Amino acid sequence: MSVKDKKPVKKKILEKHHISLTINGYIYELDVGGSPGQIEPSHTLAHTLRETLGLTGTKVSCDSGACGACTVLIDEKAVLSCMTLTIECDKKRITTIEGLKDRATGGLDPLQQAFIDHTAFQCGFCTPGIIMSAKALLAKKSSPSEEEVREALSGNFCRCISHYQVINAIMSLSKKTGQEK
Amino acid sequence: MTGTYRFIGKATPRKDAADIVTGNTRFLNDIKIQDMLYGRVLRSPHPHAFITGIDKTKALKLTGVKAVITWEDAPDWKGGTPRYTRVLDRKVRFVGDAVALVAATSVEAAQEALGLIDVKYEVLPAVFEMEDALKPDAPQLYDEYPGNIVTPGVPFFGPKNLKEVVMGDVDKGFEEAEVITEGTFGYENIPNPLPPEQPGVIALWEEPDSVTLWVSNQASYMDKITLYHVFDRKAQVRTIGGPCGGSYGSKFMSWIVQAQAALLSKVTGKPVKIVFTKEEHLAAFTLRPGSRMRAKVGMKKDGTVTAISGRWLIDTGYYSMTTQSQVAVGCGEVQIMVRCPNWDLKPVIVCTNRNASGIVRGFGGQELKCALIPLLSLAMEKVNIDPLEFFKKNYVKPGDGYFWRDGIWYTYRGVDYTKTMDKGAQVFGWKEKWKGWLKPTSVNGAKRTGIGVGVHGNADIGEDASEAYVRLDPNGTAMLFSCVTEHGTGQRTNFVKMVAEVLQLPMERVFVTPSDSLINPYEFGPAGSRGTYAIGSAVIAAAQDARQKLFELMSPMLGAEPSDLDTFDGTVFIKNNPEKRIPWKAMSIDRTVTGYGRFEPDYTLSNCMMTFVEMEVDTETGKVDLLRVVNATDVGQIIDPPGLEGQLNGCLGSGGIDSAIFEETVIDHKTGHILNANMIDYKWRTFSELPVIDNVVFETPFPSHRFHAVGVGEIATTPGPSAVLMAVSNAIGTWLHEYPVTPEKVLNALGKVTQKTGKPGAT
Numbered sequence: 020m021s022v023k024d025k026k027p028v029k030k031k032i033l034e035k036h037h038i039s040l041t042i043n044g045y046i047y048e049l050d051v052g053g054s055p056g057q058i059e060p061s062h063t064l065a066h067t068l069r070e071t072l073g074l075t076g077t078k079v080s081c082d083s084g085a086c087g088a089c090t091v092l093i094d095e096k097a098v099l100s101c102m103t104l105t106i107e108c109d110k111k112r113i114t115t116i117e118g119l120k121d122r123a124t125g126g127l128d129p130l131q132q133a134f135i136d137h138t139a140f141q142c143g144f145c146t147p148g149i150i151m152s153a154k155a156l157l158a159k160k161s162s163p164s165e166e167e168v169r170e171a172l173s174g175n176f177c178r179c180i181s182h183y184q185v186i187n188a189i190m191s192l193s194k195k196t197g198q199e200k
Numbered sequence: 201m202t203g204t205y206r207f208i209g210k211a212t213p214r215k216d217a218a219d220i221v222t223g224n225t226r227f228l229n230d231i232k233i234q235d236m237l238y239g240r241v242l243r244s245p246h247p248h249a250f251i252t253g254i255d256k257t258k259a260l261k262l263t264g265v266k267a268v269i270t271w272e273d274a275p276d277w278k279g280g281t282p283r284y285t286r287v288l289d290r291k292v293r294f295v296g297d298a299v300a301l302v303a304a305t306s307v308e309a310a311q312e313a314l315g316l317i318d319v320k321y322e323v324l325p326a327v328f329e330m331e332d333a334l335k336p337d338a339p340q341l342y343d344e345y346p347g348n349i350v351t352p353g354v355p356f357f358g359p360k361n362l363k364e365v366v367m368g369d370v371d372k373g374f375e376e377a378e379v380i381t382e383g384t385f386g387y388e389n390i391p392n393p394l395p396p397e398q399p400g401v402i403a404l405w406e407e408p409d410s411v412t413l414w415v416s417n418q419a420s421y422m423d424k425i426t427l428y429h430v431f432d433r434k435a436q437v438r439t440i441g442g443p444c445g446g447s448y449g450s451k452f453m454s455w456i457v458q459a460q461a462a463l464l465s466k467v468t469g470k471p472v473k474i475v476f477t478k479e480e481h482l483a484a485f486t487l488r489p490g491s492r493m494r495a496k497v498g499m500k501k502d503g504t505v506t507a508i509s510g511r512w513l514i515d516t517g518y519y520s521m522t523t524q525s526q527v528a529v530g531c532g533e534v535q536i537m538v539r540c541p542n543w544d545l546k547p548v549i550v551c552t553n554r555n556a557s558g559i560v561r562g563f564g565g566q567e568l569k570c571a572l573i574p575l576l577s578l579a580m581e582k583v584n585i586d587p588l589e590f591f592k593k594n595y596v597k598p599g600d601g602y603f604w605r606d607g608i609w610y611t612y613r614g615v616d617y618t619k620t621m622d623k624g625a626q627v628f629g630w631k632e633k634w635k636g637w638l639k640p641t642s643v644n645g646a647k648r649t650g651i652g653v654g655v656h657g658n659a660d661i662g663e664d665a666s667e668a669y670v671r672l673d674p675n676g677t678a679m680l681f682s683c684v685t686e687h688g689t690g691q692r693t694n695f696v697k698m699v700a701e702v703l704q705l706p707m708e709r710v711f712v713t714p715s716d717s718l719i720n721p722y723e724f725g726p727a728g729s730r731g732t733y734a735i736g737s738a739v740i741a742a743a744q745d746a747r748q749k750l751f752e753l754m755s756p757m758l759g760a761e762p763s764d765l766d767t768f769d770g771t772v773f774i775k776n777n778p779e780k781r782i783p784w785k786a787m788s789i790d791r792t793v794t795g796y797g798r799f800e801p802d803y804t805l806s807n808c809m810m811t812f813v814e815m816e817v818d819t820e821t822g823k824v825d826l827l828r829v830v831n832a833t834d835v836g837q838i839i840d841p842p843g844l845e846g847q848l849n850g851c852l853g854s855g856g857i858d859s860a861i862f863e864e865t866v867i868d869h870k871t872g873h874i875l876n877a878n879m880i881d882y883k884w885r886t887f888s889e890l891p892v893i894d895n896v897v898f899e900t901p902f903p904s905h906r907f908h909a910v911g912v913g914e915i916a917t918t919p920g921p922s923a924v925l926m927a928v929s930n931a932i933g934t935w936l937h938e939y940p941v942t943p944e945k946v947l948n949a950l951g952k953v954t955q956k957t958g959k960p961g962a963t
Contacts, residue, residue, distance in 0.1 A: 075230035076223015078445075080396045081478040085879035088396055116223035131221040135213050138842035141850070142688030143220035144227060144396040144445030172887040176879065178396055178446050179688045180849040182887050184842065 038109040043118025047072065051106060058105050065089045065100035068115060076116035076147050080176065087175035090148040090155075091115045097155035097171075116147035119154065129192055130154055137188035141179030149175045153189050162193045207697045207707060208907050211841050214693045215712070216443065216686060227445050228400045228416040229475045236402065237266055239464045239474035240310035242300040242317055243484060244292035247326035247553040247872025248339060251290050251299060251319060259302065259316040264309035267467045268317065269301040274463060279430045279455045282351055284344045285519040287430070287459045292321075293341050293518035294555050295872040296484035298456070303464040303472050326553035328869045330492060330513045333550050341518060341551045350516055350549035354524045360607030362528040365508075365535060365545040367603070373507025373542030377498025381578040383962035386492035387570035387921070388515070389864035389939045391855035392482055392882060393560045397445020399454055399485050400475035403461035405435075407469075411462050412438045417454050418447040418687035419725025424717045426455045431462070441685035441715035448854035449559030449914075450486045451687075452727065453521050483877035486558025487865055488855050489523055490515030491567035495545070499579040503590045509544040512568065516549050517556040523549050523564075528605040529660055529728070530564025534572060535602035536612075536657045536806050538594045554867055555874070560855045563728060565656055566918040570860075573654060573922035574937050577929075578962050581637035587926065588630055591655045592621050596806060604659055604803040612659075614910075615834055615900045617808040621655070624832025624896045628812040640931045646820040649827065650931025654919030655810045660728030661910050662802035666738035667721035670699055670746040672793040674785045676770025678703055678746070680712040683723035684735060689913050690843035691731040695739045697839060698907065702743035704768045721796075729807055732839060732911035733904045734799045740905050741797025749793045750784070757786055805904060807912045809833050811851060811919035815927040819950060822943030824861055824928055826852075826891040831916065833895075836902035837909040847913035848895040856917025858885055860924035860939050937961040 038058065040047045049071075050057045058067060065082070068074040068091070077100055080088035084102040091100045092114040119128035130150055133139070140146040149172060156163055156171035163171070168189050177185070219225040256268040274288040288298055300317050304310035325339045332338055333348040341348055352363045374380060402414040411431070415423050420441025427437045444451060457474055464472040476485060495510025516523040527547045534545070560566075580590050596602065597618075601611040625631065633641045633651045640648040669681035680699050686692045692712055700707045713719055726735060751762035754772045758765065758780060766775045773781030787793060814828040831848045838844055851857055862883045866875045876882045901908035921939060928941045936949050947953040 069230075074223075075226070078227070078396070079229070080398065081879040083478065083878060083880070086396065116221075120222060127218070127221070131218075134221045135217040138211070138214065138217070138690070138846065140217075140220050140688075141690070141846045142395070142397070142444065142446040142686075143216070143225055146220050147223045150221060169887045169890065175887065176396060176884055178394055178448070178853045178884070179846060180851070180853045181846055182890055183849055183893065184846060186887070 038106060040108055041112045043114060044122060060104070060106050062105045063101050064091065064103040064105050064108055067105040068100060074115050074117055078144055078147055080144070087152060088145050088148040090151040090175070092151055092155055095155060095158045097152045116150060130157065133188040133191050137184050137191065139181055139184040139188035141181050145175060145177045149177065149185055157192065165190055205701055206704065207701050209838050212697060212707060214690050215696060216692070225443050227397055227443055228402070228414060231402060231414055233402060233471045236471045236473055237303040237305060237464065237468055238307045238310050239301060239303050239461055239472045240307065240314055241298050241460060241474070242302065242314045244295060244297040244299050246292060246321055246323050247295050248324040249292050249321040250324065251292065252322050253320040254300060255318040256300065259313040262309060262313050262316060264305040265302060265313045266305070266470070267303045267464055268313065269463060269467060277430050277432065277459055279426065279459065280519045280521050281354065281524055283429065284342055287456065287463060294553050296555055297518065298460065301460050301464050303468050326872055328552050328554060328867060328872065330490070330515050330550040330552060333552050341553065345551055348551040350520045350523065350551055352524060352549065354528055357528060358606040362531050362603055362605050362607045364547060365531045365543040365603065368542030370507040370509045370542045370544045374498045377506040378500045379579050379582040380496060380498050381575060381582065381962060382496035383575060383578070384492065384494045385571040385574045385937055387567055387939055388490040388492055389859060390487045390490050391859035391863040392487055392865055393448040393450040393854045394882070394884070395446025395448060395450060398476040398478060398481045399451060399457055400473065401454065401458045401461045402471055402473040403458065403465045404471040405462055405466040409435045411435050412440065413458055413462065414440045414442065415454065415458065416444045417441060417451040418444055418685055419452050419727060420685045420715050421683040421717050421720070421723040422452065422725055423454060423458060427458055430455055430459050439717045441683065444685055444687035447687045448561050449563065449727065453486050453558035478879060479877045482882060483874045484555055487517065487555055488560040489526060489557035489567050491571050493571045495572065495575055497575055497579050499583055501583045503580070503583065503585040503593050505538055505540040505594060507542040508540050512545060512547040514547060514549045514567065515552055515557065517552060517554045519551065519556050520549060522559050523557055525605070526559065526564030526567070530568040532602055532604045533565035533656065533658055534568050536596045536659065537569065537655055538576070539596065539600060553872055561914050561916070562918040563914065565658060566921070569654070569656060569918065570921050570939065574925055577926055584637070586634055587653050588621065588625050591653065591810065592618050595655060595808065596657065602659065610659065610803045612804060612806060614805040614902055617834060620808065620832050620834045620896070620898050621810050623898070624810050624812060624830050627894055627896050628830040630812060633814070638930055638933045640933065641814070647816055647818055648931040649814055649816045650927040650929070651812065651814050652923035652926030652930065653810065653812050654923035655808065656915050656918035657806040657808040658728055658915050659803045659806040661730055661733050661807050662805055663728050663730050663734060664724035664801055666723055666735045666799040668738040668742040668797045669721060670742040670795045672746050672750055672784060674787050674789050674791065676784050677709045677711065678705055680710065680739060681720050682712060682735070682739060683715045683717060683720035684726060685715040687726065689726060689731060689847060690840055691726050691735070694839045694843065695735065698736055698739050699743045702740055703747060705770060709770065727914065729911035729914040732909050733805065736909065737799040737905045738797040742795045744795065745797060746793055746795025749795060750787065753787055753793065754782065757782060805902060805910060807833070807910050807915060809912060809915045809919050811923055813857065813920060813923045813927050815924060815931055817928055817931040817946060819932065822946035824941050824946060826857065826861060829857065829891055829893045831893070831895045833912050834898035834900050835910060835912055836904060837899050837907050838897065839907070839909055844897065845895060848916050849893055851916040851920050852885055854917055857920030857924060860921035860941060862940050862942065864940055935961060
C-alpha cells in the first residue's frame with residue numbers, strides 16, 4: 020500500500036471548523052484555525068479563556084496541572100483548564116470564577132461571600148481556583164464534612180497558608196445547608 | 201484594648217476582597233496593553249561558560265519576531281550589591297542564566313525564536329559547594345570577587361554597617377564556660393519561597409529616557425530606585441505596582457526581569473511583557489540562601505551563654521543583591537535571640553554556579569538560627585536545660601541591647617516576652633510533653649512523637665523610611681497616598697483602617713491610591729514586619745497632620761481653638777459642645793486639605809515569635825508528620841484579627857516549617873541543573889495534610905505609635921524549622937542535624953539504611 024492510499028487520521032479534527040462553548044451562560048461560537056482570534060488545536064482552555072476571551076479571573080500558575088490555580092467547572096465538575104484542550108470542550112458547559120455572580124442581580128455567590136466574611140485568602144492568586152474546586156464539591160454534596168472539603172481541595176496550592184480560613188469559609192456554608200435540611 | 205477603638209482590632213473586610221473572590225483582581229499577567237509584545241529569555245544550559253558566538257539570523261526571520269538581543273547588543277546595565285552583574289553578559293554563571301532576549305507578537309513566536317538562536321559556548325569548570333568555591337584553584341565567577349567571596353557590607357545601611365558579630369573576649373568566655381560544644385551545622389536545602397504568581401513585568405520605554413514598568417512586587421517603589429541605578433542613572437523610572445500574587449520577600453529582587461523587558465521595549469519601541477514560566481520561576485528566580493557554619497559555643501549549667509565563635513558561610517548563588525543585608529540583619533537577630541557577652545561570628549558570602557539567593561521571610565535570621573540552634577541544643581543537652589527555659593532566659597529583655605544592621609548598639613525598649621512564651625507553652629502542653637533531651641513524648645509501637653521549640657525576633661519592624669499623604673476632600677472622604685502594594689498581608693486595608701480611626705471616618709469613606717511611584721511619596725515597602733509600625737507611623741502622622749490642618753482651617757468658623765475641635769463622620773465639632781458642628785464641606789468645595797507623614801527608622805523595638813511543634817515519626821518507614829503547631833507572639837495591638845491569623849498560619853509555607861520536613865531544591869552537582877523545577881517534584885503541603893495550629897497572641901501596648909502595635913508577619917516562618925529538627929531528634933532518641941528530615945535521613949539516623957553523603961553535626 021502506498022503512502023497516498025493511507026487514510027488521513029487527523030481529518031476529523033481538521034474538518035471541524037467551529038466549536039461551541041457555553042461559558043457562564045453565554046454561548047461562544049469559535050473558529051478553529053491558526054489565525055489570530057481563532058482556536059488552535061494546541062490551545063488549552065486556560066489559554067482560550069484568558070488570552071482569546073479576556074476572562075482573566077482564571078489564573079495560570081504552574082501551567083502543568085499541578086497547582087489547581089486554573090480550576091474551572093465543566094458540567095459542574097472541577098477541571099484543570101491548563102490541562103484541557105479547548106477543542107475537546109465543544110458543546111460543553113463551562114463555568115469560571117466570573118460566572119458565579121448572579122447574572123440578574125450581580126449579587127455574589129454565597130461561597131464568594133463566605134470567602135470575604137472569613138478572609139479566606141491572603142495574596143488571592145490561588146483563590147479563584149480554590150473557590151471553583153469548592154463550588155464543584157458543594158454542587159455534588161451540599162453538606163460536606165471537613166474531611167471531604169480537605170480532600171476536594173487537595174489539588175489546590177496555596178502558599179500563604181489560607182487553608183484554615185478557606186475550610187472555615189466552606190464549612191460555614193456546609194453547616195447552613197445542613198440546618199436547612 | 202480592642203474595646204477602645206472604633207475600627208482598629210475589629211475584623212473588617214479587606215478593601216480588595218470582592219475583587220479577589222470574583223476574579224476581578226488584575227494581577228500582572230492579567231494586564232494587556234495595546235501593541236504589547238511578549239518577551240522570552242534564552243537560558244544557558246551550562247552552569248559556567250563563555251559565549252563565543254551567537255547567530256540570531258534565523259530567529260530574526262521568524263514571523264512575529266521584533267527583536268533579538270544578545271550581550272553584544274546590550275547596554276552595560278548592571279545590578280547587584282555591588283553592581284557587578286550585567287543584564288546580558290558574555291559569561292553565563294548558572295544553568296538558566298540569560299543568554300539572549302526575544303520580543304515577538306506572541307509568546308509562541310518568541311518561544312519558537314529561542315530555538316532558532318545558535319549559541320556557541322566555551323564551557324568552564326563550575327563550582328557548587330561553598331568549601332570548594334573558597335579553594336585557591338576554584339573556578340572564579342567574577343573578576344570583581346576574588347576567591348568567590350562577595351564584597352561584604354551594605355553601604356545603604358551606613359558607614360558602620362554590620363558585617364559580623366564581634367564583641368567581648370571569646371577566649372575568656374570559653375574559659376568561663378562549663379560546657380563547650382562545637383561542630384558544623386547547615387541549612388542548605390535552599391527551599392523556594394514559591395509564590396503562586398510567577399515573576400513578571402510589563403515595560404514601556406519612551407524615548408529618550410522615560411520608562412514605565414507595571415510590576416509585581418511587594419515593594420514596587422524600591423524597583424524604581426533599583427532600576428534608576430541599573431539604567432546608569434540616566435532614565436526617569438516610573439513603577440506601577442499592583443496586586444502581587446505572593447512574594448514572601450522574593451519579588452524584591454525582580455530587577456533582572458524588569459531590566460530585560462525594559463531593554464526589549466527600548467529596542468522595539470513597544471510595551472513588552474515578560475512573565476516567567478513556572479520552571480523559570482523555580483530554576484531562575486530567587487532561592488533562600490544556603491547556610492553552613494562551623495561554630496563553637498560555651499555555656500554555663502544555668503543556661504548562660506558565655507561565648508559564641510564561628511565561621512558562617514552563606515551561599516548566595518551566582519550573585520548577590522540582598523545577601524549582605526540578610527547577613528547584617530541575621531547577625532543582629534541572633535543577638536536578640538541569645539544574650540551573650542562574647543562573640544566572634546564571622547560571615548563569608550560565597551558565590552557558586554547556581555541560581556541566585558534572595559530574600560525569603562526570615563531574612564538571614566532563619567538561615568543563621570537554623571544552623572546555630574542545633575549547636576546550642578547540644579550544649580543545652582549537656583547541661584540538661586529545657587530549651588523553653590533557655591530561650592526565656594536568653595531572649596532580649598528591656599534594657600538589653602544589640603548591634604543592629606547599621607553597626608550601632610541599640611538598647612531594647614519593648615515588652616518582656618516571658619509571659620508570651622509561658623502562655624504558648626501552656627497552650628501547647630510543653631511541661632507535660634517535655635521528657636528531656638532525646639526522649640520521646642510518646643511511643644506507640646513503631647510510632648513515636650517528640651516536641652521542639654524555636655524562637656525568633658527582628659528589630660527591622662522599625663526599619664527604613666516611609667512617607668505618606670492623606671488628602672481630605674470636602675465631600676467627607678479621605679485619600680491615602682501611599683506606595684504600598686498588596687502582597688497578601690492585607691496591609692493596604694489596615695492602613696485605611698488606621699486613617700479611618702484617626703479621622704473617625706467610616707472605612708468605606710477612606711481610599712488608597714494605586715501604588716504608582718509617580719503620584720506617591722517614598723515607600724520602602726512592607727518587609728521585615730515593618731508595615732504595622734514603620735509604614736503605619738507614616739500613615740498615622742499624615743492623617744494626624746491633615747486633621748490638624750483641617751481644625752486650623754475650621755476653627756475660625758466654629759469660634760474655637762484648633763485644640764478644642766474634634767471630627768466624626770466628616771463633621772468637625774467643638775469637643776465640649778458637640779452640638780456645634782459643621783461638615784468638612786465647610787472648608788469650601790474648591791479646596792482639599794493634605795497632611796504629610798514620615799517615619800524615621802527606629803531599631804529599639806523587636807518583635808518575637810515562639811513556635812512549638814509536635815512531630816510524629818514512623819520508625820519503620822521513616823515518615824515524619826507534623827501533628828501540631830503553637831505560635832506565641834505579642835503584637836501590642838491587633839489591627840485586623842483574621843489578617844493576623846493568616847500571617848501566623850503562614851509559618852508552614854514559603855520556606856518555613858516545611859523546609860525542615862520535605863521542601864528542598866535539588867541541584868545536580870555534575871551538571872548544575874535543578875532537578876525538581878516543577879510543582880510536581882517540588883513538594884508542597886496540601887489541604888489534606890494540615891496540622892492543628894493554635895496562635896497565642898498577646899496585646900501588651902508597645903511604645904511604637906498611637907495604636908501601640910508592631911508587626912509580626914515576616915517572622916512566622918522562622919522559629920519552626922529548627923524546632924522540627926529538635927522534635928524529631930527527641931522522638932527518635934538521636935540527633936538529626938540535616939534539613940529536611942526526609943524518611944531516608946530518619947532511617948539513616950536510626951541505623952536502618954546507610955546514607956550516601958557526609959552528615960553535619962557535632963565534632
